[in-house]
Amino acid sequence: MLRPMPELPVALDAMGGDRMPDAAVDGAAQAHAEGVPVVLVGDPDVLAAAMNERGVDLPVVPAGDVIGMNEHASEIRRRNDASVVVAAREVREERASGFVSMGHSGATMAAALLVLGRLKGVERPAIVANVPTQKGDAALLDVGANADVRPRMLRQFAVMGAHYARIAFGTEDPSVGLLSIGEEPGKGNELVRAAHPLLAATPGIRFHGNVEGRDVLAGTTDVIVTDGFTGNVVLKLAEGEAKILFGWIREAVGSSLRARLGGLLLKPALRKVAERLDPSTYGAQPLLGVGAPAFIGHGSSDARAVRNALRFAHRTAQERLVPRIAEAMTDLAEVVAAEE
Amino acid sequence: MLRPMPELPVALDAMGGDRMPDAAVDGAAQAHAEGVPVVLVGDPDVLAAAMNERGVDLPVVPAGDVIGMNEHASEIRRRNDASVVVAAREVREERASGFVSMGHSGATMAAALLVLGRLKGVERPAIVANVPTQKGDAALLDVGANADVRPRMLRQFAVMGAHYARIAFGTEDPSVGLLSIGEEPGKGNELVRAAHPLLAATPGIRFHGNVEGRDVLAGTTDVIVTDGFTGNVVLKLAEGEAKILFGWIREAVGSSLRARLGGLLLKPALRKVAERLDPSTYGAQPLLGVGAPAFIGHGSSDARAVRNALRFAHRTAQERLVPRIAEAMTDLAEVVAAEE
Numbered sequence: 170m171l172r173p174m175p176e177l178p179v180a181l182d183a184m185g186g187d188r189m190p191d192a193a194v195d196g197a198a199q200a201h202a203e204g205v206p207v208v209l210v211g212d213p214d215v216l217a218a219a220m221n222e223r224g225v226d227l228p229v230v231p232a233g234d235v236i237g238m239n240e241h242a243s244e245i246r247r248r249n250d251a252s253v254v255v256a257a258r259e260v261r262e263e264r265a266s267g268f269v270s271m272g273h274s275g276a277t278m279a280a281a282l283l284v285l286g287r288l289k290g291v292e293r294p295a296i297v298a299n300v301p302t303q304k305g306d307a308a309l310l311d312v313g314a315n316a317d318v319r320p321r322m323l324r325q326f327a328v329m330g331a332h333y334a335r336i337a338f339g340t341e342d343p344s345v346g347l348l349s350i351g352e353e354p355g356k357g358n359e360l361v362r363a364a365h366p367l368l369a370a371t372p373g374i375r376f377h378g379n380v381e382g383r384d385v386l387a388g389t390t391d392v393i394v395t396d397g398f399t400g401n402v403v404l405k406l407a408e409g410e411a412k413i414l415f416g417w418i419r420e421a422v423g424s425s426l427r428a429r430l431g432g433l434l435l436k437p438a439l440r441k442v443a444e445r446l447d448p449s450t451y452g453a454q455p456l457l458g459v460g461a462p463a464f465i466g467h468g469s470s471d472a473r474a475v476r477n478a479l480r481f482a483h484r485t486a487q488e489r490l491v492p493r494i495a496e497a498m499t500d501l502a503e504v505v506a507a508e509e
Numbered sequence: 510m511l512r513p514m515p516e517l518p519v520a521l522d523a524m525g526g527d528r529m530p531d532a533a534v535d536g537a538a539q540a541h542a543e544g545v546p547v548v549l550v551g552d553p554d555v556l557a558a559a560m561n562e563r564g565v566d567l568p569v570v571p572a573g574d575v576i577g578m579n580e581h582a583s584e585i586r587r588r589n590d591a592s593v594v595v596a597a598r599e600v601r602e603e604r605a606s607g608f609v610s611m612g613h614s615g616a617t618m619a620a621a622l623l624v625l626g627r628l629k630g631v632e633r634p635a636i637v638a639n640v641p642t643q644k645g646d647a648a649l650l651d652v653g654a655n656a657d658v659r660p661r662m663l664r665q666f667a668v669m670g671a672h673y674a675r676i677a678f679g680t681e682d683p684s685v686g687l688l689s690i691g692e693e694p695g696k697g698n699e700l701v702r703a704a705h706p707l708l709a710a711t712p713g714i715r716f717h718g719n720v721e722g723r724d725v726l727a728g729t730t731d732v733i734v735t736d737g738f739t740g741n742v743v744l745k746l747a748e749g750e751a752k753i754l755f756g757w758i759r760e761a762v763g764s765s766l767r768a769r770l771g772g773l774l775l776k777p778a779l780r781k782v783a784e785r786l787d788p789s790t791y792g793a794q795p796l797l798g799v800g801a802p803a804f805i806g807h808g809s810s811d812a813r814a815v816r817n818a819l820r821f822a823h824r825t826a827q828e829r830l831v832p833r834i835a836e837a838m839t840d841l842a843e844v845v846a847a848e849e
Contacts, residue, residue: 316699317698348742357738358736381742384749386749396698398690401690403722405721405722409727410726413726417785418758428774428775441761
């Protein structure tokens with residue numbers, strides 16, 4: 170009988186991020202206990218100390234350097250021993266199935282691009298965010314990797330986003346919307362007006378047409394495609410607004426004795442609403458279009474976010490997200506060739 | 510002794526909109542009772558009947574036609590007797606100080622442009638939205654008049670927005686932010702990166718620099734400048750998210766007996782939060798950059814929105830918003846000439 174191949178671990182940059190290495194070790198230990206294979210990447214002494222404190226024993230790949238939050242992303246080109254670069258290299262050399270970093274976002278993206286490379290047919294990798302909607306989660310991309318894009322890149326985002334939604338949300342035939350102003354095909358800016366017919370003529374995706382700002386959280390479509398400028402503004406506005414509204418509700422609760430009592434009774438129910446909006450459910454955002462799973466987390470990530478990101482990274486590797494996207498991009502290249 | 514000049518009335522398109530003429534007559538009667546001079550524009554028989562029912566008597570300028578919500582905005586070019594065109598003409602011929610329409614937004618914008626013309630130095634008029642923030646209201650522009658703009662147009666929006674904020678919010682020296690991704694001057698898309706130095710070199714405005722999506726509702730600046738595509742997406746997302754979050758809170762309140770009791774106690778305080786977000790406080794959105802005050806309202810506007818819009822339109826005329834913007838644009842033209 171053949172023994173099953175041992176699963177490759179997810180490589181975690183255990184040094185990059187505000188709460189590292191503590192949150193990394195705690196989160197990795199939790200994920201490991203749930204059956205997610207993990208390898209920590211970072212300073213062996215620092216990690217040994219943090220693991221000792223907790224009575225945890227996880228494999229470590231040594232990395233003597235770390236890209237600071239205020240350094241330039243291009244530093245990764247000459248800092249071969251930086252934790253995020255070493256983590257990406259573990260993936261390229263097939264000792265890890267993917268990598269996660271809660272450090273410098275630009276450096277993580279740059280390391281993924283430089284070390285893992287782009288998939289054939291992907292001109293620009295895109296960062297995807299999972300947004301909570303009235304009908305479950307939706308994938309919004311790009312949320313910041315590319316401030317200026319071409320119409321054909323939005324088409325590539327659409328294909329990648331649809332494959333992502335299948336795996337991330339388990340939606341068999343996800344609908345794809347093109348973020349615009351006005352629902353009719355002719356509405357929008359130059360970019361969107363040029364992208365619309367391309368998305369409409371893309372086999373393998375269920376193109377819904379244009380969606381508007383209000384549709385993002387309404388869950389009108391499973392995937393929302395946009396340029397990285399608009400997507401980043403949308404994501405930060407949506408996160409900011411939720412915080413501000415909850416702040417106003419907290420103020421309202423504190424405004425009178427009656428309201429305080431009401432707030433006390435309502436607290437458990439309101440907590441569920443807040444949980445629906447919690448971005449740490451997925452823990453980190455994948456960069457789609459590179460040669461292996463790469464996940465970019467918030468600098469402020471805690472152990473829960475780390476655990477969730479590792480779990481999510483492992484699942485995308487098991488479900489072959491990157492090979493599936495690679496196949497889809499090859500198919501798209503054939504469609505494009507036939508169009509020309 | 511000289512008698513003071515009688516104040517010019519605000520012309521209200523009393524036919525355009527879902528709830529017209531009822532909401533128009535009710536709202537105009539309320540505004541009139543508060544001392545806002547108003548003239549109704551529309552079908553004299555229809556308006557006479559609606560006024561009779563209510564025991565109201567307001568001046569009417571007859572208009573035999575109305576642009577339907579599903580018609581094309583360009584219809585205004587050949588429909589001289591359409592209520593929105595007649596209302597704009599009342600302003601051009603100096604029988605009204607400004608006009609308000611709750612009808613077809615595109616037609617209202619087109620009528621304002623065609624009949625009132627652009628101010629010198631304004632390449633593209635912009636629609637401004639008042640957004641509720643943690644620190645009072647802020648002016649967001651453009652929210653949909655121009656899907657594609659040039660960097661110099663964002664500069665014009667900045668100057669118009671600053672003058673608008675002075676009058677609308679009573680802020681003496683409003684700060685102006687440029688919506689981008691990342692706060693540093695070099696961050697953003699091509700448009701924003703090119704606009705940043707122009708805004709920084711504009712006398713008469715207090716330029717804060719770049720702001721991000723999260724800053725919009727945080728009230729980081731009094732004015733937020735962006736292209737009409739991003740602005741429209743932002744506005745519709747912000748409105749949609751508030752509705753969805755309140756919907757989730759309503760669901761939470763209904764989820765148990767305990768929560769229902771809490772909701773009952775908290776209701777008056779929560780209503781205040783909802784009021785903070787109510788877009789009908791201003792009633793309509795001004796189109797800045799045309800030759801006289803022009804206000805575009807929601808098709809679904811009720812009497813309260815009509816009253817507020819008339820009150821707001823009257824105030825902007827009294828405080829000379831348009832002449833002030835005209836002067837500022839002349840000053841800007843000199844700055845631009847000196848730069849070249």
